[in-house]
Each structure stands twice: as C-alpha cells, then as structure tokens.
Amino acid sequence: MSFIANYEQNFEEWDYITGDVYKNMSIAVDRYDYLYNIDDENGLKIALRDPSNNFWTKWIGFPGLLWANNLDKFGSSTGGLTAAIDVHRSVLKNEIIIESDYQTYEKNYDAAKLIGKIIEGKGFQPLYYYSGNKSVHIHVFFDWNCLKKLDPMIQDQLRIIFRDSKLRFKRKFMEWIRTKMITCWDTNAKKFDTDLIKGTHLIRCELSKNKQGYKTFLGYTYKDMSFVPYICNEKNRIYPKLGKIRLSSPNNIQELIEEFIESIRVKKKSERIRKRNQTLGNWGVEAPPEKIRECVKSILSEDFKKAGDGFQRGMFILLNELRRVLGDSQARIVINDWNAKMDFPLKEQEIEYRFKKKIYTLTCSYIHKFLKEVGIDILEKCKEKV
Incomplete structure (x- = not known):
C-alpha cells in the first residue's frame, strides 16, 4: 500500500508533491498549512487513500499521517511533513460543498455553471475546484456574522425554536441550506451528491491527487471555470492552486431565515398531522409550496x-x-x-x-x-x- 509517495519507488511523484518551498511550489507544505489554518475551530478529521488500490486509512484527527516523527541514530526524535498523495478531509461546520459527479467533465461543467448562477445570484461567493478527474467541487463558507443584520423579532423566533441553543440552530440551518443548494433550490434541475448534506462525509482535500491530476482551484465565479479539465500532475509539472477562503452570505439574509423558519413550521405541522393519521384537508388548511x-x-x-x-x-x-x-x-x-x-x-x-x-x-x-x-x-x- 502506498499512502505516502516514496522517492525510491517513484521519485517523479515524490519530487512533485515535495516541490520547492522557496518557490512557493510545494503541495505538501501548502496543503498542510491550509489544513492547519482551518483546523483550529473545527476539529478536522483526515484520511488518506491509496490511488493504486483504493485502500483507505482510518479517519483520524489532523495532522495524522501528514506528519511523521522518526528517531535518528542517536535516539533523538525528528519530525517532518510527509509526501501524502491523496488526502481527504472532513467538511467544516460552516461549509457547503456541492459535488457534481456526472460521467463526463463536460456535464459537470454545465451542472456547476447552472448552480453557480443560482447561488451567485443570491449573493453567495463560492470557490470552484476541479477534482483532478471529471468532477467539479463548489465550496461555500457561510459567514455567521450576517445574522447580526436580522430583525430582532426574527432573532427572538430563532431563540424560541431552538431554545437558545446556537449549536443546534447552526447544525439544522446548515443541513437546510446545504439541501437547498444541492437540490438547486428544490428543483433538482441537476443531480449533486446528497451525501454531503449532513456534512459527515469526507471530501477530497485541496491539492490532493485524483486519477488524472490534483485537485486545483479554478476561480471565485462560474465564469472562471475552464470548459476543458485543468489538469495538474507530475507529468506536465503544472502545480495545483489553492483558493483563499472567503466567508459568504446571501444578499437578503432576512428573507432566507424567514424561509428557513417557515420550513420548520411546515415540517412540524406535517409531523403532527401524520401522527394523528389525518390529512391536511381534514384541518381545512393547505401546505404552502415548499418544492x-x-x-x-x-x-x-x-x-x-x-x-x-x-x-x-x-x-x-x-x-x-x-x-x-x-x-x-x-x-x-x-x-x-x-x-x-x-x-x-x-x-x-x-x-x-x-x-x-x-x-x-x-x-x-x-x-x-x-x-x-x-x-x-x-x-x-x-x-x-x-
């Protein structure tokens, strides 16, 4: 099994991942620094995959196998970064990931453009990544500070609904907003990976190897995406790029939260009715169109x-x-x-x-x-x- 590139077995791969830190061209260093910076608040989990046989390591806390401690001949401990090949990480608590995984890159490009227009039209600022094979990953990092703009009455409603539990509110809201984006705002106009709704799955880490190349940043708008795959690998010596995380919020947070609250009310009402084995018609009301x-x-x-x-x-x-x-x-x-x-x-x-x-x-x-x-x-x- 080969989770870490070895300079004796595959020098070209090892040299590409190790790179040159003085030229700011080191996948190992840049990826580690990126994960180190996002680990502070999120308790990041990572796992490594062996591209040759698809074997996986266990999910463990960062840095895991990205850092190795060894003993020299004098018994002193020395540590350093490893040349990990394919790293996967957990989803951040404020992160929405939309993964388009159709059979061809062209279809994923089209799907990413569609959802990109929708979420950018609502004011969000996504980061677009090419996965290194055929998929496109769209990352959105929600800015909780935008909630300060909410009307006090709406804030009070949230406190009542979630019993003053910020953690519970954030978890439920993130599941809801992920669902909205992944389903193209309930239209299912394109099919995206619904396993990412709860945020409990791992996603290929930025700058990590896939079948054709390494996951690389494409831009901050769907207009920046290339209609052909932007392949970065040890063969062409093109280095993958990292996008700087931008916190993001909608143009109208008030409207979005009101829609979220309404969805909770409708769901609770439906649950009560189902438990009593009655239809909405028996109550003389009609459910508002959710989808x-x-x-x-x-x-x-x-x-x-x-x-x-x-x-x-x-x-x-x-x-x-x-x-x-x-x-x-x-x-x-x-x-x-x-x-x-x-x-x-x-x-x-x-x-x-x-x-x-x-x-x-x-x-x-x-x-x-x-x-x-x-x-x-x-x-x-x-x-x-x-």
Missing part, C-alpha cells in the same frame, strides 16, 4: 425529450411552477438550462414573452393528463393530490 411537485419534475428530466410536440405546453407548466416556487430570477436560469438540455425547441423571445404573463397555479390532474398524452406516466411517484 417543485414530482409531476413537474418529470418535465425537467431527460425523459421529456420524447415529448415531441409537447414542448410548448411543457414549458407553460414548468415556467408557472418555477416562477411560483422560485421567483422569476431563479426560474429564468432553470428554464433556459432546460431549453438547452432539450436542444433548444423554444426561442428565447417565446420564453421572455411568457415571463410577462400572469402566473397560473395548475392542478396535478391537468399536469398528469398532459404527461400521459406525451407518453410519460408518473402517477406511481407523484404524491400530490390529483
């Missing part, structure tokens, strides 16, 4: 390409649902991406014209009937009232 309905998600899927002449009506249904749930700004991003995915059946002018019209709330029965006409049967998985 895109399953039948509408069928229009977002690749299966809808076979709809033939159904694109106009499909766009009408999809656009009204997206506008109702997401608002015009985010709906426009998703609808344009959907149009591109469907090979541009609709002209841009048609889409913009529809945005000027009023928003309609369409029944599931209407949507189901349409989907059946175009050959898509979703009754089995649609849980909405028909």
Whole structure:
C-alpha cells in the first residue's frame, strides 16, 4: 500500500508533491498549512487513500499521517511533513460543498455553471475546484456574522425554536441550506451528491491527487471555470492552486431565515398531522409550496425529450411552477438550462414573452393528463393530490 509517495519507488511523484518551498511550489507544505489554518475551530478529521488500490486509512484527527516523527541514530526524535498523495478531509461546520459527479467533465461543467448562477445570484461567493478527474467541487463558507443584520423579532423566533441553543440552530440551518443548494433550490434541475448534506462525509482535500491530476482551484465565479479539465500532475509539472477562503452570505439574509423558519413550521405541522393519521384537508388548511411537485419534475428530466410536440405546453407548466416556487430570477436560469438540455425547441423571445404573463397555479390532474398524452406516466411517484 502506498499512502505516502516514496522517492525510491517513484521519485517523479515524490519530487512533485515535495516541490520547492522557496518557490512557493510545494503541495505538501501548502496543503498542510491550509489544513492547519482551518483546523483550529473545527476539529478536522483526515484520511488518506491509496490511488493504486483504493485502500483507505482510518479517519483520524489532523495532522495524522501528514506528519511523521522518526528517531535518528542517536535516539533523538525528528519530525517532518510527509509526501501524502491523496488526502481527504472532513467538511467544516460552516461549509457547503456541492459535488457534481456526472460521467463526463463536460456535464459537470454545465451542472456547476447552472448552480453557480443560482447561488451567485443570491449573493453567495463560492470557490470552484476541479477534482483532478471529471468532477467539479463548489465550496461555500457561510459567514455567521450576517445574522447580526436580522430583525430582532426574527432573532427572538430563532431563540424560541431552538431554545437558545446556537449549536443546534447552526447544525439544522446548515443541513437546510446545504439541501437547498444541492437540490438547486428544490428543483433538482441537476443531480449533486446528497451525501454531503449532513456534512459527515469526507471530501477530497485541496491539492490532493485524483486519477488524472490534483485537485486545483479554478476561480471565485462560474465564469472562471475552464470548459476543458485543468489538469495538474507530475507529468506536465503544472502545480495545483489553492483558493483563499472567503466567508459568504446571501444578499437578503432576512428573507432566507424567514424561509428557513417557515420550513420548520411546515415540517412540524406535517409531523403532527401524520401522527394523528389525518390529512391536511381534514384541518381545512393547505401546505404552502415548499418544492417543485414530482409531476413537474418529470418535465425537467431527460425523459421529456420524447415529448415531441409537447414542448410548448411543457414549458407553460414548468415556467408557472418555477416562477411560483422560485421567483422569476431563479426560474429564468432553470428554464433556459432546460431549453438547452432539450436542444433548444423554444426561442428565447417565446420564453421572455411568457415571463410577462400572469402566473397560473395548475392542478396535478391537468399536469398528469398532459404527461400521459406525451407518453410519460408518473402517477406511481407523484404524491400530490390529483
């Protein structure tokens, strides 16, 4: 097993990772310093992977195997950095990671652009990384200081809901905001790794080796991403880059927290109703729209390409649902991406014209009937009232 590069077995790999600290070109040093700086508050866990056989070490506290202590011939202890090859780290408590892992880099590039437009449009400042193979990683570091801008009444609501437990609030909020981002704000317009929602999985550490190259920083906006993989490895001697962490917050934290509080209320109400084995209809209330309905998600899927002449009506249904749930700004991003995915059946002018019209709330029965006409049967998985 080879978790650490060995200069006798593979000098080229060892030399590349060790690098030259005087030229600021040392993966071992830069990666260690980066992890050292983020370890202070988070109790960082790391594990090493052997690229040759996919074996793993146990999760242990930093620095783990990144630092080795040895005895010299005089019995004195000496320590130093190791040339670890593929390091994985735990997710920080204020970190959201969106991993796009489609079969090709091109698809991951497109998916990262879409979610990048959405989260940047909301005011967040992500860091974009190429994983070193085909994936794209998007890191967002939430700035807790933005909560100081909240209206005192909203702050009081949070104290009551979480019983003055900041830790509990932060944990629940981070799971919620990770879910929102990873699901493209409940649209599932693209598929991202949902295992990262709870923040309990490891992620490939910055400057660590993957199949084609080392994980490297691409930029602070989706516009900085390269449409071809930016490969850094010992063969081409291009060194991977680190992005400086930028704390991030939305343009309207008040609105975001209100949405978070509302989601808690809806969830609690649903749980109470389920326990009593009653439907919302028995209570005489309707649940507010939290997410895109399953039948509408069928229009977002690749299966809808076979709809033939159904694109106009499909766009009408999809656009009204997206506008109702997401608002015009985010709906426009998703609808344009959907149009591109469907090979541009609709002209841009048609889409913009529809945005000027009023928003309609369409029944599931209407949507189901349409989907059946175009050959898509979703009754089995649609849980909405028909």
